Amino acid sequence: MKKIVIFVVCLCVAISAFSETKHIVVLLDRQVIQLFENDSKISEFNCITGADNSTPVGKFYIVYRGNKNTVSKLYNNAPMPYALFFSDGCAIHGTCCTDIRSYSRYFGYDGVGTHGCIGVSVDHAKIIFEWAPNGTPIIIKKKS
Secondary structure, three states: OOHHHHHHHHHHHHHHHHOEEEEEEEEEEOOOOEEEEEOOEEEEEOOOEEEHHHOOOOOEEOOOOOOOOOEEOOOOEEEOOEEEEEEEOOOOEEOOOOOHHHHHOOOOOOHOOOOOOOOEEEEHHHHHHHHOOOOOEEEEEOOO
């Protein structure tokens, strides 16, 4: 029994250490998502976030992975390709017209936001999906 407990504790520590080498930062004021590995920024993409400040702020973890054909159960089967869920139905996923929507949100036009998810281009969603394992931390900040 002692060996099993020690193995489980070691496994949990190893998984935690592995997932902490990668993390994602979302800057709501700039409408960007950044990927970090070993504390070095490796990528930055435009993103679109929640209208009326509906994207949650704080530290979360990827808890569930969709696939390239994921659709929303809440919003009329809206496409959510490469969805990485992190909080109460919120996910990072692919969406259309990301750049123009991101710039519009950055300049204060709230009508183009999401329902709380973090939308990126489908190409960028695929990159993030393939790079980030379950357990990857997502830090969402209001200000840079």
